Protein backbone atom coordinates (compact mmCIF):
# COMPACT_ATOMS: atom_id res chain seq x y z
CA UNK A 1 0.00 0.00 0.00
CA UNK A 2 1.40 3.41 -0.85
CA UNK A 3 1.35 6.18 1.74
CA UNK A 4 -1.32 7.91 -0.26
CA UNK A 5 -3.84 5.16 0.44
CA UNK A 6 -3.66 5.62 4.18
CA UNK A 7 -6.31 8.33 4.47
CA UNK A 8 -9.74 7.53 3.06
CA UNK A 9 -11.08 10.11 0.65
CA UNK A 10 -14.43 11.82 1.08
CA UNK A 11 -15.43 11.45 -2.59
CA UNK A 12 -16.77 10.05 -4.88
CA UNK A 13 -19.58 8.48 -2.91
CA UNK A 14 -23.07 8.66 -4.41
CA UNK A 15 -25.27 11.28 -2.76
CA UNK A 16 -27.48 9.95 0.01
CA UNK A 17 -31.07 10.46 -1.09
CA UNK A 18 -33.84 10.97 1.39
CA UNK A 19 -37.51 11.83 1.26
CA UNK A 20 -37.17 13.97 4.41
CA UNK A 21 -37.48 17.66 3.50
CA UNK A 22 -34.27 19.67 3.87
CA UNK A 23 -35.89 21.76 6.61
CA UNK A 24 -38.91 21.55 8.94
CA UNK A 25 -39.79 24.95 7.49
CA UNK A 26 -40.59 23.39 4.11
CA UNK A 27 -44.06 22.05 3.50
CA UNK A 28 -47.40 22.09 5.28
CA UNK A 29 -47.40 23.49 8.81
CA UNK A 30 -44.36 25.73 8.15
CA UNK A 31 -44.37 28.99 10.09
CA UNK A 32 -42.95 30.63 6.95
CA UNK A 33 -44.98 31.93 4.03
CA UNK A 34 -44.57 30.61 0.47
CA UNK A 35 -42.00 33.24 -0.51
CA UNK A 36 -39.89 32.59 2.59
CA UNK A 37 -40.08 28.84 1.94
CA UNK A 38 -38.76 29.36 -1.57
CA UNK A 39 -35.82 31.23 -0.07
CA UNK A 40 -35.09 28.32 2.29
CA UNK A 41 -35.30 25.76 -0.52
CA UNK A 42 -32.93 27.75 -2.73
CA UNK A 43 -30.22 28.33 -0.11
CA UNK A 44 -30.52 24.75 1.10
CA UNK A 45 -29.89 23.34 -2.39
CA UNK A 46 -26.90 25.61 -2.91
CA UNK A 47 -25.43 24.75 0.49
CA UNK A 48 -25.62 21.03 -0.22
CA UNK A 49 -23.71 21.57 -3.47
CA UNK A 50 -20.96 23.52 -1.67
CA UNK A 51 -20.57 20.83 1.00
CA UNK A 52 -20.25 18.09 -1.61
CA UNK A 53 -17.50 20.17 -3.27
CA UNK A 54 -15.33 20.38 -0.10
CA UNK A 55 -11.75 19.03 -0.43
CA UNK A 56 -11.01 15.40 0.36
CA UNK A 57 -8.83 14.05 3.17
CA UNK A 58 -6.12 12.93 0.75
CA UNK A 59 -2.80 14.19 2.24
CA UNK A 60 -1.86 15.98 -0.97
CA UNK A 61 -5.31 17.03 -2.18
CA UNK A 62 -4.53 20.02 -4.44
CA UNK A 63 -7.92 21.57 -3.78
CA UNK A 64 -7.32 21.65 -0.02
CA UNK A 65 -3.77 22.83 -0.54
CA UNK A 66 -4.90 25.74 -2.72
CA UNK A 67 -7.46 26.74 -0.11
CA UNK A 68 -4.94 26.39 2.73
CA UNK A 69 -2.39 28.48 0.84
CA UNK A 70 -4.99 31.17 0.13
CA UNK A 71 -5.71 31.32 3.87
CA UNK A 72 -2.30 32.75 4.79
CA UNK A 73 -2.38 36.13 3.02
CA UNK A 74 -5.95 36.62 4.23
CA UNK A 75 -4.90 35.79 7.78
CA UNK A 76 -1.98 38.21 7.70
CA UNK A 77 -4.11 41.01 6.24
CA UNK A 78 -6.70 40.84 9.06
CA UNK A 79 -5.54 44.01 10.85
CA UNK A 80 -5.87 46.05 7.64
CA UNK A 81 -9.25 44.56 6.83
CA UNK A 82 -10.45 45.49 10.33
CA UNK A 83 -9.28 49.08 9.89
CA UNK A 84 -11.09 49.29 6.54
CA UNK A 85 -14.25 47.61 7.84
CA UNK A 86 -14.54 49.96 10.80
CA UNK A 87 -13.84 52.98 8.60
CA UNK A 88 -16.37 52.20 5.88
CA UNK A 89 -19.06 51.35 8.45
CA UNK A 90 -18.49 54.46 10.54
CA UNK A 91 -21.75 56.17 9.61
CA UNK A 92 -23.78 52.95 9.60
CA UNK A 93 -22.44 52.03 13.05
CA UNK A 94 -23.35 55.45 14.44
CA UNK A 95 -26.83 55.17 13.03
CA UNK A 96 -27.33 51.65 14.38
CA UNK A 97 -25.88 52.58 17.77
CA UNK A 98 -28.35 55.51 17.95
CA UNK A 99 -31.20 53.13 17.20
CA UNK A 100 -30.08 50.44 19.66
CA UNK A 101 -29.48 52.98 22.43
CA UNK A 102 -32.93 54.49 21.88
CA UNK A 103 -34.83 51.18 21.63
CA UNK A 104 -36.23 49.36 24.63
CA UNK A 105 -34.57 46.04 23.77
CA UNK A 106 -34.88 43.26 26.29
CA UNK A 107 -32.66 40.72 24.60
CA UNK A 108 -30.10 40.33 21.84
CA UNK A 109 -29.52 37.08 19.96
CA UNK A 110 -26.28 36.82 18.02
CA UNK A 111 -26.62 33.90 15.68
CA UNK A 112 -24.60 31.99 13.11
CA UNK A 113 -22.86 28.69 12.41
CA UNK A 114 -19.21 27.63 12.39
CA UNK A 115 -16.77 30.52 12.77
CA UNK A 116 -19.69 32.93 12.74
CA UNK A 117 -21.07 31.31 15.90
CA UNK A 118 -17.58 31.42 17.45
CA UNK A 119 -17.54 35.18 16.79
CA UNK A 120 -20.87 35.54 18.60
CA UNK A 121 -19.38 33.69 21.59
CA UNK A 122 -16.29 35.90 21.56
CA UNK A 123 -18.37 39.11 21.38
CA UNK A 124 -20.80 38.25 24.17
CA UNK A 125 -18.92 39.79 27.10
CA UNK A 126 -18.33 43.15 25.46
CA UNK A 127 -21.89 43.30 24.08
CA UNK A 128 -23.47 42.52 27.45
CA UNK A 129 -21.26 44.95 29.35
CA UNK A 130 -22.11 47.77 26.93
CA UNK A 131 -25.78 47.01 26.14
CA UNK A 132 -26.81 45.89 29.62
CA UNK A 133 -29.14 43.14 28.37
CA UNK A 134 -28.52 39.44 27.67
CA UNK A 135 -26.69 39.07 24.33
CA UNK A 136 -26.81 35.38 23.78
CA UNK A 137 -24.75 33.58 21.14
CA UNK A 138 -27.11 31.04 19.60
CA UNK A 139 -26.44 28.36 17.03
CA UNK A 140 -28.68 29.33 14.12
CA UNK A 141 -30.50 25.98 14.03
CA UNK A 142 -31.40 26.40 17.68
CA UNK A 143 -32.64 29.93 17.14
CA UNK A 144 -34.72 28.98 14.10
CA UNK A 145 -36.24 25.75 15.44
CA UNK A 146 -36.22 26.01 19.24
CA UNK A 147 -35.91 29.59 20.44
CA UNK A 148 -38.39 31.23 18.07
CA UNK A 149 -41.03 31.74 20.82
CA UNK A 150 -38.51 33.91 22.70
CA UNK A 151 -37.91 36.25 19.76
CA UNK A 152 -40.20 39.29 20.00
CA UNK A 153 -40.54 42.86 18.83
CA UNK A 154 -38.17 43.82 21.68
CA UNK A 155 -35.40 41.53 20.40
CA UNK A 156 -32.41 42.46 18.32
CA UNK A 157 -31.26 39.54 16.17
CA UNK A 158 -27.78 39.92 14.72
CA UNK A 159 -27.18 37.24 12.11
CA UNK A 160 -23.55 36.60 11.17
CA UNK A 161 -22.65 34.84 7.96
CA UNK A 162 -19.66 35.43 5.77
CA UNK A 163 -21.36 33.93 2.71
CA UNK A 164 -24.81 35.21 3.67
CA UNK A 165 -26.15 31.95 2.25
CA UNK A 166 -25.93 29.52 5.18
CA UNK A 167 -29.36 27.92 5.34
CA UNK A 168 -29.93 27.73 9.11
CA UNK A 169 -28.71 31.32 9.55
CA UNK A 170 -31.05 32.52 6.81
CA UNK A 171 -33.86 30.60 8.55
CA UNK A 172 -32.99 32.25 11.88
CA UNK A 173 -33.24 35.67 10.18
CA UNK A 174 -36.60 34.73 8.64
CA UNK A 175 -37.92 33.65 12.06
CA UNK A 176 -36.75 36.96 13.51
CA UNK A 177 -38.35 38.87 10.62
CA UNK A 178 -41.60 37.00 11.33
CA UNK A 179 -41.48 37.93 15.04
CA UNK A 180 -41.00 41.64 14.26
CA UNK A 181 -37.51 41.74 15.79
CA UNK A 182 -34.92 44.23 14.62
CA UNK A 183 -32.69 42.19 12.28
CA UNK A 184 -29.12 43.06 11.40
CA UNK A 185 -27.01 41.01 9.00
CA UNK A 186 -23.22 41.08 9.22
CA UNK A 187 -21.66 39.63 6.08
CA UNK A 188 -18.92 40.20 3.56
CA UNK A 189 -21.31 39.35 0.75
CA UNK A 190 -23.49 42.35 -0.13
CA UNK A 191 -26.67 41.33 -1.92
CA UNK A 192 -26.60 37.86 -0.32
CA UNK A 193 -29.82 36.20 0.79
CA UNK A 194 -29.14 37.05 4.43
CA UNK A 195 -28.54 40.70 3.58
CA UNK A 196 -31.74 40.85 1.53
CA UNK A 197 -33.80 39.25 4.30
CA UNK A 198 -32.49 41.49 7.10
CA UNK A 199 -33.62 45.00 7.93
CA UNK A 200 -30.07 46.34 8.08
CA UNK A 201 -26.75 45.07 6.82
CA UNK A 202 -23.22 45.85 7.89
CA UNK A 203 -20.82 44.84 5.15
CA UNK A 204 -17.40 43.48 6.04
CA UNK A 205 -14.32 44.33 4.02
CA UNK A 206 -13.12 40.75 3.97
CA UNK A 207 -12.44 37.99 1.50
CA UNK A 208 -12.82 34.25 2.06
CA UNK A 209 -10.90 32.57 -0.73
CA UNK A 210 -9.09 30.50 1.90
CA UNK A 211 -10.74 29.18 5.07
CA UNK A 212 -12.51 31.85 7.12
CA UNK A 213 -10.19 34.27 8.93
CA UNK A 214 -10.85 37.89 7.89
CA UNK A 215 -14.58 37.39 7.71
CA UNK A 216 -14.58 36.32 11.38
CA UNK A 217 -12.27 38.93 12.87
CA UNK A 218 -13.77 41.86 10.93
CA UNK A 219 -17.21 40.74 12.18
CA UNK A 220 -15.89 40.55 15.73
CA UNK A 221 -14.29 43.99 15.55
CA UNK A 222 -17.51 45.41 14.12
CA UNK A 223 -19.57 43.94 16.97
CA UNK A 224 -17.10 45.33 19.51
CA UNK A 225 -17.29 48.74 17.86
CA UNK A 226 -21.09 48.65 17.85
CA UNK A 227 -21.14 47.67 21.53
CA UNK A 228 -18.73 50.44 22.46
CA UNK A 229 -20.70 53.07 20.54
CA UNK A 230 -23.92 52.02 22.28
CA UNK A 231 -22.08 52.09 25.63
CA UNK A 232 -20.80 55.60 24.93
CA UNK A 233 -24.33 56.79 24.17
CA UNK A 234 -25.82 55.25 27.31
CA UNK A 235 -22.93 56.24 29.59
CA UNK A 236 -21.74 52.71 30.40
CA UNK A 237 -18.61 52.71 32.57
CA UNK A 238 -15.52 51.67 30.64
CA UNK A 239 -16.93 52.50 27.20
CA UNK A 240 -14.36 55.20 26.42
CA UNK A 241 -11.46 53.01 27.55
CA UNK A 242 -12.70 50.14 25.37
CA UNK A 243 -12.99 52.50 22.39
CA UNK A 244 -9.37 53.60 22.89
CA UNK A 245 -8.26 49.99 23.22
CA UNK A 246 -10.14 48.93 20.09
CA UNK A 247 -8.30 51.56 18.06
CA UNK A 248 -4.98 49.98 19.16
CA UNK A 249 -6.06 46.42 18.37
CA UNK A 250 -5.13 46.23 14.66
CA UNK A 251 -1.57 47.35 15.49
CA UNK A 252 -1.34 44.79 18.29
CA UNK A 253 -2.65 42.10 15.95
CA UNK A 254 0.14 42.92 13.49
CA UNK A 255 2.67 42.57 16.29
CA UNK A 256 1.21 39.21 17.41
CA UNK A 257 1.22 37.78 13.88
CA UNK A 258 4.88 38.83 13.52
CA UNK A 259 5.89 37.42 16.91
CA UNK A 260 4.07 34.09 17.10
CA UNK A 261 4.44 32.63 13.63
CA UNK A 262 8.01 31.32 14.07
CA UNK A 263 7.47 29.61 17.47
CA UNK A 264 4.16 28.16 16.28
CA UNK A 265 5.83 26.80 13.13
CA UNK A 266 8.28 24.87 15.33
CA UNK A 267 5.38 23.47 17.38
CA UNK A 268 3.48 22.54 14.20
CA UNK A 269 6.50 20.71 12.82
CA UNK A 270 6.68 18.68 16.04
CA UNK A 271 2.95 18.03 16.35
CA UNK A 272 1.99 17.43 12.73
CA UNK A 273 1.55 13.67 13.17
CA UNK A 274 -0.51 13.80 16.36
CA UNK A 275 -3.80 12.99 14.64
CA UNK A 276 -6.01 14.74 17.18
CA UNK A 277 -5.65 18.34 18.32
CA UNK A 278 -7.43 19.88 21.31
CA UNK A 279 -8.15 23.53 22.04
CA UNK A 280 -9.49 24.87 25.30
CA UNK A 281 -10.81 28.23 26.43
CA UNK A 282 -13.45 29.83 28.65
CA UNK A 283 -15.65 32.95 28.59
CA UNK A 284 -14.93 35.06 25.50
CA UNK A 285 -11.91 32.86 24.74
CA UNK A 286 -14.19 29.89 24.11
CA UNK A 287 -14.76 31.54 20.69
CA UNK A 288 -11.06 31.46 19.67
CA UNK A 289 -10.78 27.87 20.98
CA UNK A 290 -13.65 26.84 18.68
CA UNK A 291 -11.93 28.64 15.80
CA UNK A 292 -8.62 26.90 16.58
CA UNK A 293 -10.24 23.47 16.27
CA UNK A 294 -12.13 24.62 13.17
CA UNK A 295 -8.96 25.69 11.33
CA UNK A 296 -7.31 22.32 12.00
CA UNK A 297 -10.41 20.50 10.70
CA UNK A 298 -10.49 22.74 7.62
CA UNK A 299 -6.78 22.92 6.80
CA UNK A 300 -5.81 19.30 7.57
CA UNK A 301 -7.43 15.86 7.24
CA UNK A 302 -7.14 15.42 11.02
CA UNK A 303 -9.47 15.57 13.93
CA UNK A 304 -9.66 18.51 16.31
CA UNK A 305 -11.92 19.35 19.21
CA UNK A 306 -12.60 22.43 21.29
CA UNK A 307 -13.17 21.58 24.96
CA UNK A 308 -14.33 24.22 27.43
CA UNK A 309 -11.81 24.73 30.23
CA UNK A 310 -14.28 23.61 32.87
CA UNK A 311 -15.71 20.71 30.84
CA UNK A 312 -12.22 19.32 30.34
CA UNK A 313 -12.27 18.27 33.99
CA UNK A 314 -15.51 16.35 33.87
CA UNK A 315 -14.36 13.60 31.53
CA UNK A 316 -11.09 11.99 30.48
CA UNK A 317 -10.74 14.67 27.85
CA UNK A 318 -7.23 14.01 26.57
CA UNK A 319 -5.44 10.79 25.65
CA UNK A 320 -1.70 10.29 26.17
CA UNK A 321 0.36 11.85 23.41
CA UNK A 322 -2.26 14.40 22.33
CA UNK A 323 -1.45 18.10 22.13
CA UNK A 324 -3.65 20.68 23.83
CA UNK A 325 -3.64 24.41 23.21
CA UNK A 326 -4.94 26.22 26.30
CA UNK A 327 -6.02 29.76 25.49
CA UNK A 328 -6.22 31.82 28.69
CA UNK A 329 -5.59 35.58 28.61
CA UNK A 330 -5.45 37.41 31.95
CA UNK A 331 -8.86 37.01 33.55
CA UNK A 332 -10.83 34.85 35.96
CA UNK A 333 -10.43 31.64 33.95
CA UNK A 334 -6.63 31.54 34.40
CA UNK A 335 -6.51 29.44 37.62
CA UNK A 336 -8.81 26.77 36.16
CA UNK A 337 -6.96 26.86 32.83
CA UNK A 338 -3.68 26.25 34.67
CA UNK A 339 -5.38 23.29 36.32
CA UNK A 340 -6.46 22.12 32.84
CA UNK A 341 -2.85 22.35 31.68
CA UNK A 342 -1.52 20.40 34.64
CA UNK A 343 -4.21 17.71 34.28
CA UNK A 344 -3.39 17.41 30.58
CA UNK A 345 0.25 16.84 31.51
CA UNK A 346 -0.79 14.22 34.06
CA UNK A 347 -2.72 12.40 31.29
CA UNK A 348 0.45 12.34 29.17
CA UNK A 349 -0.40 15.22 26.84
CA UNK A 350 1.66 18.12 25.57
CA UNK A 351 0.43 21.59 26.45
CA UNK A 352 0.84 24.90 24.65
CA UNK A 353 -0.49 27.79 26.71
CA UNK A 354 -1.46 31.08 25.10
CA UNK A 355 -1.80 33.86 27.63
CA UNK A 356 -1.11 37.57 28.06
CA UNK A 357 1.69 39.62 29.62
CA UNK A 358 1.80 39.48 33.39
CA UNK A 359 0.46 35.92 33.67
CA UNK A 360 3.23 33.57 34.76
CA UNK A 361 1.04 30.79 36.18
CA UNK A 362 1.63 28.52 33.15
CA UNK A 363 5.43 28.68 33.55
CA UNK A 364 6.71 25.27 34.53
CA UNK A 365 3.30 23.70 33.83
CA UNK A 366 2.88 24.00 30.06
CA UNK A 367 5.46 22.70 27.61
CA UNK A 368 5.54 26.13 26.03
CA UNK A 369 3.95 29.45 26.83
CA UNK A 370 3.09 32.00 24.18
CA UNK A 371 2.66 35.45 25.66
CA UNK A 372 0.52 38.07 23.91
CA UNK A 373 0.19 41.77 24.74
CA UNK A 374 -2.20 42.50 27.58
CA UNK A 375 -5.60 43.94 26.67
CA UNK A 376 -9.01 43.80 28.34
CA UNK A 377 -10.25 40.24 28.42
CA UNK A 378 -13.39 41.34 26.54
CA UNK A 379 -11.25 42.41 23.55
CA UNK A 380 -8.62 39.68 23.87
CA UNK A 381 -10.31 37.27 21.41
CA UNK A 382 -8.98 39.50 18.62
CA UNK A 383 -5.49 38.51 19.77
CA UNK A 384 -5.92 34.94 21.05
CA UNK A 385 -7.64 33.96 17.80
CA UNK A 386 -4.42 34.62 15.85
CA UNK A 387 -2.28 31.77 17.25
CA UNK A 388 -5.39 29.57 17.05
CA UNK A 389 -5.81 30.31 13.32
CA UNK A 390 -2.09 30.07 12.55
CA UNK A 391 -1.81 26.66 14.22
CA UNK A 392 -4.21 25.02 11.75
CA UNK A 393 -2.47 26.59 8.77
CA UNK A 394 1.05 25.74 9.97
CA UNK A 395 0.11 22.14 10.80
CA UNK A 396 -1.24 21.78 7.27
CA UNK A 397 1.94 23.17 5.70
CA UNK A 398 4.12 20.84 7.79
CA UNK A 399 1.94 17.88 6.76
CA UNK A 400 2.12 18.80 3.05
CA UNK A 401 5.93 18.94 3.25
CA UNK A 402 6.03 15.51 4.90
CA UNK A 403 3.58 13.95 2.43
CA UNK A 404 5.59 15.37 -0.48
CA UNK A 405 8.85 14.02 0.92
CA UNK A 406 7.25 10.58 1.32
CA UNK A 407 6.02 10.68 -2.26
CA UNK A 408 9.46 11.62 -3.52
CA UNK A 409 11.20 8.86 -1.59
CA UNK A 410 8.34 6.41 -2.26
CA UNK A 411 8.17 5.86 1.53
Ligand SMILES: N[C@@H]1[C@@H](O)[C@H](O)[C@@H](COP(=O)(O)O)O[C@@H]1O
Nearest residue numbers: 113114115116161162163164166
Ligand atom coordinates in the same frame (compact mmCIF):
# COMPACT_ATOMS: atom_id res chain seq x y z
N1 LIG B 1 -17.17 25.14 6.61
C1 LIG B 1 -17.79 26.44 6.70
C2 LIG B 1 -17.26 27.18 7.90
O1 LIG B 1 -15.91 27.52 7.62
C3 LIG B 1 -18.03 28.44 8.14
O2 LIG B 1 -17.52 29.09 9.26
C4 LIG B 1 -19.51 28.12 8.37
C5 LIG B 1 -20.37 29.37 8.42
O3 LIG B 1 -20.29 30.05 7.19
P1 LIG B 1 -20.93 31.46 7.00
O4 LIG B 1 -20.19 32.39 7.90
O5 LIG B 1 -20.75 31.76 5.54
O6 LIG B 1 -22.37 31.36 7.39
O7 LIG B 1 -20.05 27.26 7.42
C6 LIG B 1 -19.30 26.42 6.60
O8 LIG B 1 -19.85 25.17 6.64
